[in-house]
Amino acid sequence: MMKHNNPISMNTPIEGDYIYSRGVGYLAVKGVIHPPQRIVAYPKYPEHKGIITKISSIEEAYAYLRERMPEAILFDDHSGQVLPQIPIEKITRHVSAKAWFKNNRPTDEVTRLSAELAEMISRYSGIDLEAVGLTGSALLGLQKPTSDIDLVFYSMKNAPAVIDALSTMRKEGKTRPVDILHSHDIATKRSDSAVTLEDWIKHESRKLLYGTYRGVVYSAKVVPLPEEYWEPYGSAMWREFGRAVLVAEVTDDSYSIYTPNMYGIRVIEIIRGPEEGYRCRAVASFRSRFAEQARSGEVVKISGRLEYDLKSKNYRIFIGNHRDDYILRHDNTTHD
Structure with a gap:
């Protein structure tokens, strides 16, 4: 597993990043705006006695956090929702997804394919690899041989070029849409949804941000920068x-x-x-x-x-x- 010993950076964690808090483990950052002195993040990879597991649903994430850090579950005046809000002082590491491909080299097949796809999209779109990130289990070094490719593209100004690149790549057969053959992957990812698998496949199969590359399922997020976001905190x-x-x-x-x-x-x-x-x-x-x-x-x-x-x-x-x-x-x- 990769080690992340850097303290929380001065850059605010945003969607695609992970934070680490002792006694809780790794939490996935949600959104690009946060309450003062807190970060909205859901437990994703809890750690107990050196063993890291995975949480797959929001319900499970809330239950786990209520047990480990109940004071972090608070009403948020902006969203009007009860959200997991981790105090800045309880965050010991910030694992940033941004520029991963510019600063790291692949170590296995999952990261190699991730880098290959990221570089291809960068080349087709003309955006710098600085604006492309790696997220999911691979960002933390927790990937398995069966793990998916999880990419992040930053800034609204890059979005049109990224979508155009993905569209061209799909037409050229560089990527393919998901279909019934990937029903297990979709069913696993959407297990917390009451929507039928048939409906999910119908909708996921026409997405450019979700598909397959060299037979491996990929998903991509396009994340606005905090200063670009249409609803400031x-x-x-x-x-x-x-x-x-x-x-x-x-x-x-x-x-x-x-x-x-x-x-x-x-x-x-x-x-x-x-x-x-x-x-x-x-x-x-x-x-x-x-x-x-x-x-x-x-x-x-x-x-x-x-x-x-x-x-x-x-x-x-x-x-x-x-x-x-x-x-x-x-x-x-x-x-x-």
């Missing part, structure tokens, strides 16, 4: 207004490729939930699984948490923290 005070299931038209997918991601919508029908759902103009998520999930002009079915912003007076649907959350094409879904 403290600019909103979201509050839950109940759960809702809606049918809507996607009116804007320009933020759909990012993690965190957002979709502009026009609500057509409320299947379940408050009438205020008709005032929703956006769907938001912190999770990469909902990137590229829908496109402008498509009619989708959405299940999530209806939220109201006390500052802007806007409504939105938030998805990603509940197993029943989803955004699916309404004309091509088996989900009730």
